[in-house]
Amino acid sequence: MSxxxxxxxxxxxxxxxxxxxxxxxxxxxxxxxxxxxxSDIRRWVMAMDYPNPxxxxxxxxxxxxxxxxxxxxxxxxxxxxxxGCAPACVGRIPGSHLIFGGxxxxxxxxAVRPGDKLLQERRFHxxxxxxxxxxxxxxxxxxxxxxxxxxxxxVARERSTSIRYLAAEANKRGMYxxxxxxxxxxxxxxxxxxxxxxxxxxxxNRLGISPHFDEVEVGDxxxxxxxxxxxxxxxxxxxxxxxxNIWGTFGWVTPEGVEDPWVYQDPGWTEGFAFDExxxxxxxxxxxxxxxxxxxxxxxxxxxxxxxxxxxxxYGATMGAWxxxxxxYWAGNDGLVRHIKSDFRGPAFEGDVTYFDAExxxxxxxxxxxxxxxxxxxxxxNQDGGVLVDSTAEVELPL
Numbered sequence: 001m002s003x004x005x006x007x008x009x010x011x012x013x014x015x016x017x018x019x020x021x022x023x024x025x026x027x028x029x030x031x032x033x034x035x036x037x038x039s040d041i042r043r044w045v046m047a048m049d050y051p052n053p054x055x056x057x058x059x060x061x062x063x064x065x066x067x068x069x070x071x072x073x074x075x076x077x078x079x080x081x082x083x084g085c086a087p088a089c090v091g092r093i094p095g096s097h098l099i100f101g102g103x104x105x106x107x108x109x110x111a112v113r114p115g116d117k118l119l120q121e122r123r124f125h126x127x128x129x130x131x132x133x134x135x136x137x138x139x140x141x142x143x144x145x146x147x148x149x150x151x152x153x154x155v156a157r158e159r160s161t162s163i164r165y166l167a168a169e170a171n172k173r174g175m176y177x178x179x180x181x182x183x184x185x186x187x188x189x190x191x192x193x194x195x196x197x198x199x200x201x202x203x204x205n206r207l208g209i210s211p212h213f214d215e216v217e218v219g220d221x222x223x224x225x226x227x228x229x230x231x232x233x234x235x236x237x238x239x240x241x242x243x244x245n246i247w248g249t250f251g252w253v254t255p256e257g258v259e260d261p262w263v264y265q266d267p268g269w270t271e272g273f274a275f276d277e278x279x280x281x282x283x284x285x286x287x288x289x290x291x292x293x294x295x296x297x298x299x300x301x302x303x304x305x306x307x308x309x310x311x312x313x314x315y316g317a318t319m320g321a322w323x324x325x326x327x328x329y330w331a332g333n334d335g336l337v338r339h340i341k342s343d344f345r346g347p348a349f350e351g352d353v354t355y356f357d358a359e360x361x362x363x364x365x366x367x368x369x370x371x372x373x374x375x376x377x378x379x380x381x382n383q384d385g386g387v388l389v390d391s392t393a394e395v396e397l398p399l
Contacts, residue, residue, distance in 0.1 A: 030081030087143025100316020170308025210332030
């Protein structure tokens, strides 16, 4: 009797033929037409659940050293196109989807005020492909964005990381489907406990008083914060605060001197997740992102399942903003988040809450920035202890 041949397993590969030639190239993308307004700033901090009155209260801000409302440091991502991940989503990969893998930010101290306009320079940095339980062959792609204001002043730099994968393979594996279970139902007692903790943090530094460098010690912890329970309403509110999602707010820009530059090409979204650029000239829903487009899984459990995410889930870009805002609130109105690196470990799913816990791990009286810095380790977790974000940051405090 002859032995039966063992069938070869299917080989799953990413098509990187349009990715590799673009490594290191400047890219184009969307550029907002209008300057930032006070209402844009207010909408953003309201969506981020960030209470600092310097960013929304006309009278409080007017009496501050700034003489009026200024934007939080996190506004840079809201004034960018594509949640800041455009240079980390370069090259067509057929049948793919994308989630955020992390962000790294450097801030240079230039405040963004109403009337300012941020201009972006973008570059595709690099990529690597690894095998994951989530989707098999998975590409981690990095891109850089420089943000300058209308005067050419450097405001911030960002390095974003995207995770690109084959949606069908992630759907087949169902990793999150097997992990997350049903949407949590919170008791009234639990919701009251969340509300108390949330309120305590909202009041923890409402006046924006900055701790002095010599007043803090290694091992000190920051006030705990909680966000949630996350919901379709909260995800939608966050998404609507990104200005590029509003109909007609941006135009396409192209880098000079680049042959075949990446500007607004289709990255190869899986069926049902692409924009309709031509249709959007008539119908706003055609590039809204939630009705039609790659973000629809964030508010639609069925669509989330189609890309391997089990149920509605939050945005990496807003998780990054939460981290910056949290540290800036503690640092006060005379402090500054100089640098923060956040690795995204998992999404904020519908029905979950997110806890913020941070500890001072170092002090540097004279840093390479020429200012005193505090090193902080920040971790975001859900109600089950699952890690959503690991961050390390350097925060400037007054002497």
